[in-house]
Amino acid sequence: MSERKIDTKCVQGGYTPKNGEPRQIPIIQSTTFKYDTSEDMGKLFDLEASGYFYTRLQNPTNDYVAAKICELEGGTAAMLTSSGQAASFFSVFNIASAGDHIVSSSTIYGGTYNLFAVTMKRMGIEFTFVKPDCSDEELNAAFRSNTKAVFGETIANPALAVLDIERFANAAHSHGVPLIIDNTFATPVNCRPIEWGADIVIHSTTKYMDGHGAGVGGCIVDSGKFDWTKYPDKFPGLCTPDESYHGITYTEKFGLAGAFITKATAQLMRDFGSIQSPQNAFLLNLGLESLHLRVKKHCENGLAVAKFLKNHPKVSWVTFPSLEGDKYYSLAQKYLPNGSCGVVSFGVSGGRAAAEKFMKSLRLAAIETHVADARTCCLHPASATHRQMNDRELAAAGISPDLVRFSCGIESSDDLIADIAQALEKV
């Protein structure tokens, strides 16, 4: 059968019931699974047979949903995690240990930056941050002999910078390491990083994939394309026997298609236990069933709002990758031709106080730290998440005091624009 379209994969991917089985994915609300003999269970423990024995490692509901996201991204294997943070951590820690080094784009989600620059640094892993639009010379100069991966976001949250995925993939591969892409904001509906050379794709499913503000979650997808066995000294965890798993060598036993995700499940999920609950996986799947419809509407609303703001006298600047004239417009046209996301950043003329007044005057858009929800939400960092900082400290963090991050939901764009217009009038 020919490859199905993304819309069909959103609705039907990952789970095909057999004769008489439930049409919707069943929630397997069970911590453990029963076996007839100890030998049967022993085979599972030895990774000799596939099956379930304890939900901390794997659960059928989670696997149906992971398989759907795997199909959406065009990968060979995938796993759900309890959050996007856990996905980011596992994706890097699966191939890097104390004494290793990672090259990362500097415009990444704040939580990921803190994970890398503070917490993982304490674990002995060093990070070099490069600007997404750095020169090839600067990018290549960031690599060291102990570099194990390159990390970036398709559309950076909250900077809305679009990464030149192909360029970063080429640089990573020329240095013998994989490219890990956080595809949370674009979603596979708008961009499939594996098609541009990315090796591992991760998500905070909390955002557009869930899309209803219902459950925190994450996902890791492996393309199966990176040949770890070409660099056995660099990736010993994948290419030499795992003594904590009866001497299994992941690349030998599971091939390139399965080695990365099996290792992350068998070691990291076993030891850190950042599993998603089957209930949340079920809710995530309901979100995925309409992802293609919602993302289209989020993008349409984002563009309509960005265009309105661009022409408003009380707005000093607008950032939206799909808006003509934006710094990242040409990269967005290449990687995100059907739309980028629903998040628009802009400055209210008059600075911090004007932005605060604007926020107070909104009626439809809710003030939240969240983004990518069906309901429009927005944040003024200078008076909320970053309120302890003065204007100079804010500038150092790359946030201007007038910045409002506006996450367009899937309501009518007429109503969103009317709300923004009446709030700007009060400024």
Ligand SMILES: *Cc1c(COP(=O)(O)O)cnc(C)c1O
């Ligand atoms: C929110 C977010 C994360 C973290 O995900 P959680 O599910 O909140 O842990 C990671 N990356 C991006 C781009 C995000 O927007």
